[in-house]
Amino acid sequence: MPDLSINFAGIKSPNPFWLASAPPTNSGYQVMKAFDAGWGGAVWKTLGVPVVNVSSRYGGVNYRDKRLIGFNNIELISDRPLADNLREIEEVKKHFPHHAVIASLMVQSREEWHQIVRDVTNAGADGIELNFGCPHGMCERGMGSAVGQEPDVLRTIVEWVMEVAQIPVIVKLTPNISDITEPARAARLGGADAISLINTIQSIVGVDLDLFAPYPIVDGKGTNGGYCGPAVKPIALNMVKNCAQDPYVQLPISGIGGIENWRDAVEHILLGASSVQVCTAAMHFGFGIIREMTAGLEQYMAEKGFHTIYDMVGKALPNVKHWEELNLKYKVTANIHEDKCIGCQLCYTACEDGAHQAIALREGTRVPEIIEENCVGCNLCSLVCPVENCITMERTDDGTEQLTWKERTLADTIPTTFNDERAGGLHHWVPEPTAALGKEKHKTLPGKARQITNVAPAPHDTVRQP
Amino acid sequence: MAEFFPPASEQEFHANFAQLKPRMNTTEALYESSRCLFCFDAPCIKACPTGIDIPQFIRQINTGNVTGAALTIYEANYFGNACGKVCPTEVLCEGACVYNLQDVKPIEIGRLQSFATRQVIESHKHLFEPGQPNGRKVAIIGAGPAGISCACELRALGYEVDVFEAKSQPSGLTVHGVAPYKITNEEVLAEMDYLQTQFGYRVQYNSPITSRPDLLALEEAYDAVFLGIGLGKTNALLLPGEECENCVGAVEFIEQLRREHHQILVGRKVIVLGGGNTAMDAASESARLGAEDVILAYRRGKDDMGAYDFEYDLAKSVGVKGLFNVSPLEIIGNGRVAGVRFIRTTTVDGQVQAVPGSEFVEDCDMVIKATGQAKQTTFLSLIPGLQLDSKGRIMADTHTYQTTNPQYFASGDALNGGAEVVNAAAEAKVAARSIHAYLSAR
Numbered sequence: 001m002p003d004l005s006i007n008f009a010g011i012k013s014p015n016p017f018w019l020a021s022a023p024p025t026n027s028g029y030q031v032m033k034a035f036d037a038g039w040g041g042a043v044w045k046t047l048g049v050p051v052v053n054v055s056s057r058y059g060g061v062n063y064r065d066k067r068l069i070g071f072n073n074i075e076l077i078s079d080r081p082l083a084d085n086l087r088e089i090e091e092v093k094k095h096f097p098h099h100a101v102i103a104s105l106m107v108q109s110r111e112e113w114h115q116i117v118r119d120v121t122n123a124g125a126d127g128i129e130l131n132f133g134c135p136h137g138m139c140e141r142g143m144g145s146a147v148g149q150e151p152d153v154l155r156t157i158v159e160w161v162m163e164v165a166q167i168p169v170i171v172k173l174t175p176n177i178s179d180i181t182e183p184a185r186a187a188r189l190g191g192a193d194a195i196s197l198i199n200t201i202q203s204i205v206g207v208d209l210d211l212f213a214p215y216p217i218v219d220g221k222g223t224n225g226g227y228c229g230p231a232v233k234p235i236a237l238n239m240v241k242n243c244a245q246d247p248y249v250q251l252p253i254s255g256i257g258g259i260e261n262w263r264d265a266v267e268h269i270l271l272g273a274s275s276v277q278v279c280t281a282a283m284h285f286g287f288g289i290i291r292e293m294t295a296g297l298e299q300y301m302a303e304k305g306f307h308t309i310y311d312m313v314g315k316a317l318p319n320v321k322h323w324e325e326l327n328l329k330y331k332v333t334a335n336i337h338e339d340k341c342i343g344c345q346l347c348y349t350a351c352e353d354g355a356h357q358a359i360a361l362r363e364g365t366r367v368p369e370i371i372e373e374n375c376v377g378c379n380l381c382s383l384v385c386p387v388e389n390c391i392t393m394e395r396t397d398d399g400t401e402q403l404t405w406k407e408r409t410l411a412d413t414i415p416t417t418f419n420d421e422r423a424g425g426l427h428h429w430v431p432e433p434t435a436a437l438g439k440e441k442h443k444t445l446p447g448k449a450r451q452i453t454n455v456a457p458a459p460h461d462t463v464r465q466p
Numbered sequence: 467m468a469e470f471f472p473p474a475s476e477q478e479f480h481a482n483f484a485q486l487k488p489r490m491n492t493t494e495a496l497y498e499s500s501r502c503l504f505c506f507d508a509p510c511i512k513a514c515p516t517g518i519d520i521p522q523f524i525r526q527i528n529t530g531n532v533t534g535a536a537l538t539i540y541e542a543n544y545f546g547n548a549c550g551k552v553c554p555t556e557v558l559c560e561g562a563c564v565y566n567l568q569d570v571k572p573i574e575i576g577r578l579q580s581f582a583t584r585q586v587i588e589s590h591k592h593l594f595e596p597g598q599p600n601g602r603k604v605a606i607i608g609a610g611p612a613g614i615s616c617a618c619e620l621r622a623l624g625y626e627v628d629v630f631e632a633k634s635q636p637s638g639l640t641v642h643g644v645a646p647y648k649i650t651n652e653e654v655l656a657e658m659d660y661l662q663t664q665f666g667y668r669v670q671y672n673s674p675i676t677s678r679p680d681l682l683a684l685e686e687a688y689d690a691v692f693l694g695i696g697l698g699k700t701n702a703l704l705l706p707g708e709e710c711e712n713c714v715g716a717v718e719f720i721e722q723l724r725r726e727h728h729q730i731l732v733g734r735k736v737i738v739l740g741g742g743n744t745a746m747d748a749a750s751e752s753a754r755l756g757a758e759d760v761i762l763a764y765r766r767g768k769d770d771m772g773a774y775d776f777e778y779d780l781a782k783s784v785g786v787k788g789l790f791n792v793s794p795l796e797i798i799g800n801g802r803v804a805g806v807r808f809i810r811t812t813t814v815d816g817q818v819q820a821v822p823g824s825e826f827v828e829d830c831d832m833v834i835k836a837t838g839q840a841k842q843t844t845f846l847s848l849i850p851g852l853q854l855d856s857k858g859r860i861m862a863d864t865h866t867y868q869t870t871n872p873q874y875f876a877s878g879d880a881l882n883g884g885a886e887v888v889n890a891a892a893e894a895k896v897a898a899r900s901i902h903a904y905l906s907a908r
Binding site for chain 2: 064065066342343344345346348366386440
C-alpha cells in the first residue's frame with residue numbers, strides 16, 4: 001500500500017491533495033467538510049485587507065457540450081472578518097490536527113504583514129501562503145500579481161514575513177509574467193520555504209454577442225478576470241517544470257493549475273510538484289472528486305512500485321530538454337491500421353489542409369493511405385483520429401544515430417542562409433499552388449442541391465439571413 | 467395478450483402511437499451534435515437522396531445557429547422536417563454514419579434535423595421568398611412530397627404555380643399514409659403551411675384532375691405540367707371473399723386511421739397480408755389500436771420480405787407474429803371476415819410454389835391487404851404520347867424527369883414505382899430545375 005502522506009517544507013499532510021486558496025476554502029464549514037471527504041489540506045481563502053465584492057463573479061468557457069473547460073473569476077480575497085476566519089482556523093485544527101491548514105495572506109505594510117503572520121500562527125495554521133498572484137482587483141491596489149511581477153518587491157515582502165514567521169512560508173506565484181523563474185528565485189532569496197504556482201491567468205473568457213460585454217457581466221460591464229480550470233494545465237505544467245529545473249530556485253513546489261483528476265496530479269508531481277492544489281474542479285463537482293483522485297494516485301503508485309510520493313517527484317524532469325537537445329535523427333511515420341479505420345477521413349483533410357499533404361485517398365475505399373515519403377511524422381493525423389490506436393506513429397529510423405541542433409551548431413553544420421541546402425524543408429515535396437484550385441470542391445462543398453446546378457442554375461432568391 | 471388497450475380518447479391514441487423520434491430539447495441537441503465527427507466527404511451526405519449537407523447543419527446546431535441549420539436542410543430538401551421524422555434513416559444517413567463501424571451509436575441525424583426545422587417552422591422564420599416573376603406558369607397535379615417540392619423550387623425560380631389536389635389536405639402520403647408514430651398530422655401540416663407562406667404557390671384542394679378535358683385545360687393554360695400523382699388504391703387480390711366488410715386495403719386503412727385516430731375500429735384478431743414496409747406499418751398500427759393478435763402473413767420466407775429489418779423489428783416489438791411461406795386462397799366469411807384459408811408454400815428457384823394438401827384456415831375478424839398499390843394507368847393514358855414501362859411507371863429522362871410528352875414532367879411514386887418521401891423530394895427538385903431549363907431554352 002503506497003504511502004500518500006507528505007511533508008511539504010515542514011507542513012505535514014495525509015495526502016498531497018490540497019484545496020487551493022479560493023471560494024471552496026472560504027469558511028471553516030467548507031474546510032471541515034473537505035477534510036471529512038478526504039482532502040489532505042486546505043489553503044484558506046486569502047485573509048488580508050478589507051474588500052468589497054461585486055455580484056456576478058464567475059465566467060465559464062464551454063467546449064461543445066463540455067462545461068467549464070476554462071473558468072474565470074473577478075472575486076477578491078476573503079471579505080469575511082479576520083476574527084471570524086481566525087476563530088474557524090482554530091476550530092478546524094482542533095478537529096483535524098493532522099491535516100494541513102495553510103493561511104493565505106495579502107496585506108500591504110510591513111507592520112500589517114507582521115501582525116497577520118502572528119495572528120494566523122496563533123490560530124494554529126500549519127503554514128502560510130503569500131498571495132502574490134491575484135491578477136484582478138487587488139493588483140490595482142499594489143498587491144497580488146503587482147507584487148508577483150516585481151521580483152525585488154516580492155523579495156522584500158518575503159523578507160518582512162520571514163522576520164516573524166515561525167511556520168513554513170509558501171510564496172504563490174503569478175503566471176502573468178514572461179519568466180516565472182525570476183519571482184521564484186526572488187522568493188528563495190527572500191528566504192521562503194516553498195513556492196506554489198500558478199495563480200490564475202489574466203483573461204477575458206468570452207464576450208456576450210448581444211450585450212457586447214465581456215463575461216462575467218456586472219450591470220452591462222465587465223473586466224478581465226483570473227483564468228483557471230482544465231484549459232490552463234499545460235501552462236501550469238510548463239511553469240512548474242521551469243521552476244523545478246532552475247538551479248537557483250531549489251524549493252519545494254506546490255503545483256496548481258488545471259488539476260481535476262489523479263492523472264493531472266501525477267503530471268504535476270512528475271514535473272516536480274510535491275503537493276498539488278485544486279480549486280476549479282472542486283467548484284465544479286464538489287469535494288467528492290477527492291475519492292477518484294486518491295484512488296487513482298494510489299493505484300498508479302502501486303502499479304509503478306512507488307512507495308511514497310517522493311519516489312515520483314520530478315521523475316519526468318530529466319526527459320524535459322531544450323529543443324536544441326532533441327535528436328534530429330529520430331523519425332516517426334504515421335501508420336493507419338485499416339482494420340480499425342472507420343473512414344471519417346479527418347486524418348486526410350487534416351494532413352491535406354493542415355500539414356504536409358502526406359495522406360492520399362484511394363478509389364473504392366474510405367480508408368486513407370499514408371504517403372510515407374511525404375510524412376514528416378508530425379502526429380497530427382493520430383491526434384485527430386477518433387478511433388483509439390487506429391493511427392500509430394511508428395519509429396522508422398534505426399535508433400543508432402543521434403544528432404542534435406546543439407551538436408550541429410558545435411560542428412558548424414547548421415543552415416545559415418535563407419536558401420541553405422542544409423535546411424530541413426528544402427527537398428520536401430509540396431504541390432504546386434494552383435493544384436489547390438477547385439480540388440475536391442464537390443467534397444468540401446457537398447450537397448446534391450449544389451450538384452444539380454449541372455441541370456439548371458440554382459435559384460438565387462433565397463433570403464440568406466443566418 | 468395484447469400489449470395495448472384500444473385507445474378510447476385522443477389522449478390514449480397519442481399514448482399508443484407515441485412518436486418514435488420524439489422532439490429533442492436544446493440540451494439533447496447540444497449533446498448529440500457535439501458527437502458529430504465532421505467527416506470529410508461525409509458518408510451521411512452521400513446516403514441522403516437529397517444530399518443535405520448534414521455535418522454542416524449539425525455543426526450549425528452545435529454553435530447555436532439553429533436557423534442556419536434549418537436553411538442548410540431546406541436548401542436541399544423542402545420536406546426537411548417530415549424527412550427527419552419519416553425517413554428510414556437507419557438505412558440512409560444514420561446507416562452510413564461512420565460510428566456504426568466502431569460499434570458506437572450513430573448520430574441521431576433525423577432527430578437533429580427535425581430539431582432545427584421545427585424551430586424555424588414554429589417561429590415562422592422567413593428563409594425563402596419567390597423569385598422575380600418570369601411570366602411563365604406551371605400546373606402541378608398532386609400536392610404530395612413531389613408536387614409541393616416542385617412547387618417550392620419553381621416559385622423560387624419565378625414561376626406562377628397552381629397545385630391541383632384531389633384531397634382536402636397537402637403532403638400526400640406524409641399525412642395520409644405514414645404511420646402515426648412517425649409523425650403527427652399537425653406537424654406535417656405545419657410544415658406545409660410554412661412552405662406555402664414563404665413560396666406563395668396556390669393549391670386547389672378537392673380538385674381531382676380525372677378527365678381528358680381537365681388535362682387539356684391545363685395543357686392550354688400552363689407552360690408545363692408536373693405529375694406528382696403517386697399511386698392508386700391497394701391492388702385487388704382477386705380472391706373469393708375479398709369483398710367482405712372487414713377485408714380492407716392497407717393504404718385505405720392507414721388513411722382512415724390518420725383521419726379518425728381512436729375512432730377507427732380494428733378487429734380482435736387481425737391478419738395482415740404482405741411483407742413490405744406498409745404491411746409492417748399496418749400490423750404495428752393494428753396492435754397499437756388494441757388488436758389482441760396480429761399476424762403478418764407472407765408468401766415467402768422472413769428474409770425475403772421487402773420490409774426493412776428495423777420495420778419488422780418494430781412490428782415484433784409490439785407483439786406482431788410472423789406467419790411465413792403461406793399464400794391466401796380465400797377470405798372466409800359471410801359478409802364479415804371470419805378467417806383466411808391459406809396454403810403453405812415453398813420457394814423453388816425463386817418461384818413460389820404451393821405445397822399440395824397443406825391448406826389450413828387461420829381464424830380472424832379482420833384482414834388488411836398490404837399487397838401493393840395500383841398504378842394510375844387509366845388516368846395516365848389520357849395524356850397524349852405519355853409512355854409507361856411494363857410495370858405501369860411513367861417513363862422519363864433519368865436526368866431531367868421529362869416524360870415522353872415534353873410538356874409533362876414527373877417525380878415521386880408514379881415515376882419510381884413507390885419509394886420514400888425523401889426520394890420524391892429529391893426528384894421533384896431536379897424536375898423543377900429541368901422544367902426551368904426546358905422552358906428557358908424554348
